[in-house]
Amino acid sequence: MIQIHNSLTGQKETLQPIEPGHVRMYVCGMTVYDYCHIGHARVMVVFDVVVRYLRSRGLNVTYVRNITDVDDKIIKRAAENGEAIDALTQRFIDAMHEDADALGVLRPDAEPRATTSMDDIIAMVKTLIDKGYAYQAPNGDVYYAVAKFERYGALARENLAEQQVGARVEVDQNKRDPLDFVLWKAAKAGEPAWDSPWGSGRPGWHIECSAMSTRCLGNHFDIHGGGMDLKFPHHENEIAQSEAATGERFVNIWMHNGFVQINEEKMSKSLGNFFTVREVLRHYPPEVVRYFILASHYRSPLNYSEDNLEQARNALTRFYTALRETPAGGSPSGAGDWAARFHAAMSDDFNTPGALAVLFEVAKELNRAKEEKNAGQIQSLAAELRRLGGILGILQASPESFLRGGAATGDDAEIEALIAARNAARARRDFNESDRIRDELRARGIVLEDGAGGTRWRRE
Numbered sequence: 001m002i003q004i005h006n007s008l009t010g011q012k013e014t015l016q017p018i019e020p021g022h023v024r025m026y027v028c029g030m031t032v033y034d035y036c037h038i039g040h041a042r043v044m045v046v047f048d049v050v051v052r053y054l055r056s057r058g059l060n061v062t063y064v065r066n067i068t069d070v071d072d073k074i075i076k077r078a079a080e081n082g083e084a085i086d087a088l089t090q091r092f093i094d095a096m097h098e099d100a101d102a103l104g105v106l107r108p109d110a111e112p113r114a115t116t117s118m119d120d121i122i123a124m125v126k127t128l129i130d131k132g133y134a135y136q137a138p139n140g141d142v143y144y145a146v147a148k149f150e151r152y153g154a155l156a157r158e159n160l161a162e163q164q165v166g167a168r169v170e171v172d173q174n175k176r177d178p179l180d181f182v183l184w185k186a187a188k189a190g191e192p193a194w195d196s197p198w199g200s201g202r203p204g205w206h207i208e209c210s211a212m213s214t215r216c217l218g219n220h221f222d223i224h225g226g227g228m229d230l231k232f233p234h235h236e237n238e239i240a241q242s243e244a245a246t247g248e249r250f251v252n253i254w255m256h257n258g259f260v261q262i263n264e265e266k267m268s269k270s271l272g273n274f275f276t277v278r279e280v281l282r283h284y285p286p287e288v289v290r291y292f293i294l295a296s297h298y299r300s301p302l303n304y305s306e307d308n309l310e311q312a313r314n315a316l317t318r319f320y321t322a323l324r325e326t327p328a329g330g331s332p333s334g335a336g337d338w339a340a341r342f343h344a345a346m347s348d349d350f351n352t353p354g355a356l357a358v359l360f361e362v363a364k365e366l367n368r369a370k371e372e373k374n375a376g377q378i379q380s381l382a383a384e385l386r387r388l389g390g391i392l393g394i395l396q397a398s399p400e401s402f403l404r405g406g407a408a409t410g411d412d413a414e415i416e417a418l419i420a421a422r423n424a425a426r427a428r429r430d431f432n433e434s435d436r437i438r439d440e441l442r443a444r445g446i447v448l449e450d451g452a453g454g455t456r457w458r459r460e
Helices: 038-054 072-080 085-102 118-130 160-166 205-217 228-246 277-281 285-294 306-323 338-346 352-371 376-391 399-403 410-427 432-442
Strands: 003-006 009-014 021-029 060-065 134-136 142-144 181-186 201-203 221-227 251-256 260-262 446-450 454-459
Touching: 003 072, 003 251, 003 277, 003 285, 003 432, 021 205, 021 454, 038 060, 038 221, 038 260, 038 277, 038 285, 060 205, 060 228, 072 085, 085 142, 085 277, 118 142, 118 181, 118 205, 118 228, 142 160, 142 228, 142 251, 181 205, 201 205, 205 221, 205 228, 221 228, 228 251, 277 285, 285 352, 306 352, 306 376, 306 399, 338 352, 338 376, 352 376, 410 432, 410 446, 410 454
Parallel strands: 021 060, 021 221, 221 251
Antiparallel strands: 003 009, 134 142, 142 181, 181 201, 446 454
């Protein structure tokens, strides 16, 4: 049984797909006006692992992650750049895909965009008006009447007056209630607009996700995910809109990943304390960044620091060193109860730190088997380490490639030549020269490992 912490109830619940064997999951994606930062990377990696794990357990998963490609911030950025909105959004959609691919994030099964979902959005707004849950204000905007939905606030489970302050609810004389939120914005000069029964305009942010998720997955689906910052008001508003429009329960399990923090403060663009994925990948391999994200439980805060990234690099170095010079392929059968313990951790609310702890134990046993030259154990343990790592999206590179910092280059050939010169100096007992070469390589970040099979090297 797979247990998942449900943000709606505050408890772990057993995943019981509405359609046996088939999990339908929607995750709020990016608003594409800038490059993805590490907070976005966490959302992508966390739910990528959820999908990978569910599929590893034999479940069919339909994974939908949307793109918001019309929004106040997008309009503002395009105007600042003197750039067409669709050119801006496509540029950053392409960049988002590049970042996700680098991090080993599988593409979702569907990636709906707000601008191509207008018919669904307009139809849902019309239904809400017809049912008395929405109204058109004197300024032409259409608002959701929060007071009409009795269960409003169930996800936040806090005092709505406090949530209102925290969410920076706009003071608007056109609203009947300060908590009411916009479903459709009347057109303004110079902004993109679509025709609707209420005049030309564009959708509010919240209605986009309700329309796209129900179109792709049905009125009632299994899992809805996103960052903790979306819990209120965005996800609260999605529930209100969707359940009022369809008359059905919207989502069974809500999952929210924790914030990324820098110096105990939330990383965000508004605070100006964020790092883009591209900036980080200039200094760290993508797999190190992915491991860094998985080393913390998805609901816990993730503390961004160079120390934590170096710990991730060191951990992967230990794994790949254990896998070095082991045969590819092979069967993990007879490798102990590692798989059962790995699955016990992952089935307990996707406990990736617990799963990684099991991988460390497998690596330790693999190193022991290598010392004892137990060929059968080496093959089965290496296969198990690669197989379980693959469920997390790690340990699939060649050990030499990871340990040497990527694909072979001219620099690698120079390093090999220096190592050969050092070995020749050692053979003729010229230890001053061999030490000089070792020191030169160390200064370049190259670690030498002398063993019975010769000298191997890796980058620090």
